[in-house]
Amino acid sequence: MDQKSPLFNPAVAEDALTFLQQRKEAETHEPLKRLLENYRDVMVTFQFIDSAKTQAEMKVIQLLTGLQLFYKEKFAKILLRPTEVDDEERTIPMITETPKVKVAVKNINEKDKLIKTESLFEDAKEWDLDQIFDHPIIKQQEQKKIIIYGEEGDGKTTLSRYICYHWASESKGLWNRLFDLVVLIQAPELNVKRYPQKESYEAKEIIVQECFIKSKKEAPILFPLFKDEAFRAKTLIIFDGYDMLTEPCEREGHLNQAFTELLKFPNVIVTSRPKVVKGFPGARALLLNKLTPA
Numbered sequence: 001m002d003q004k005s006p007l008f009n010p011a012v013a014e015d016a017l018t019f020l021q022q023r024k025e026a027e028t029h030e031p032l033k034r035l036l037e038n039y040r041d042v043m044v045t046f047q048f049i050d051s052a053k054t055q056a057e058m059k060v061i062q063l064l065t066g067l068q069l070f071y072k073e074k075f076a077k078i079l080l081r082p083t084e085v086d087d088e089e090r091t092i093p094m095i096t097e098t099p100k101v102k103v104a105v106k107n108i109n110e111k112d113k114l115i116k117t118e119s120l121f122e123d124a125k126e127w128d129l130d131q132i133f134d135h136p137i138i139k140q141q142e143q144k145k146i147i148i149y150g151e152e153g154d155g156k157t158t159l160s161r162y163i164c165y166h167w168a169s170e171s172k173g174l175w176n177r178l179f180d181l182v183v184l185i186q187a188p189e190l191n192v193k194r195y196p197q198k199e200s201y202e203a204k205e206i207i208v209q210e211c212f213i214k215s216k217k218e219a220p221i222l223f224p225l226f227k228d229e230a231f232r233a234k235t236l237i238i239f240d241g242y243d244m245l246t247e248p249c250e251r252e253g254h255l256n257q258a259f260t261e262l263l264k265f266p267n268v269i270v271t272s273r274p275k276v277v278k279g280f281p282g283a284r285a286l287l288l289n290k291l292t293p294a
């Protein structure tokens with residue numbers, strides 16, 4: 001978002017927020033409701049900016065807030081569906097219950113080519129995804145390396161979008177509380193057309209291309225943070241669709257270096273059909289209960 005925009009003028013934003021809050025229909029009328037949510041987000045951003053010590057910090061906050069607004073706008077169309085209640089347009093969640101996963105007690109054998117879910121998850125118990133980092137097995141891991149398995153059509157991609165949407169939407173939710181940045185990378189997008197052949201790419205280039213393409217000129221201010229241990233600890237990488245990994249990501253491919261760097265972040269969730277994820281030692285396996293839209 002351009003800092004010169006009225007949306008990023010504190011006085012204008014505060015007046016707009018006050019005006020919208022005084023209109024009762026702003027909580028039910030969808031266009032006004034979205035506008036109200038956006039201005040609330042912006043005012044939260046200004047509260048951070050007020051305490052920011054440098055112009056650089058302000059730009060970082062602006063980029064992260066912009067990504068949250070992008071996720072909300074993009075994935076609301078997928079995760080929410082319009083309906084009519086009392087002749088008013090509203091939206092209802094497509095996923096009405098917290099997604100459930102089973103956490104494997106056994107470790108993955110990296111020598112296997114395929115994962116036998118029946119044996120791997122035979123003693124596993126069901127767990128709410130939104131509380132997954134409180135699971136005893138995962139909680140004891142210093143680095144949260146997770147593979148979420150599911151068959152085709154079980155909802156692995158929807159699950160990835162669910163995490164991004166709730167990180168962007170719930171200021172007090174698990175995902176927002178644990179992470180300052182959530183990066184969604186979808187395997188089929190890592191192709192030659194999107195990333196033309198050159199000697200190699202770095203993880204930071206992939207993150208900018210996938211998450212900050214509209215702010216490409218400002219995004220390099222994030223690069224030093226990707227090497228900062230504290231910031232990396234508050235970053236979640238979601239790599240959706242490992243089973244559809246493209247040739248450029250393979251060992252001799254020009255995206256392999258970037259792909260390897262992404263897997264080395266402290267907190268990584270990979271989704272895949274039952275298949276061993278190479279270069280991801282110590283990962284804990286989860287099995288997704290099929291998502292059923294409401």
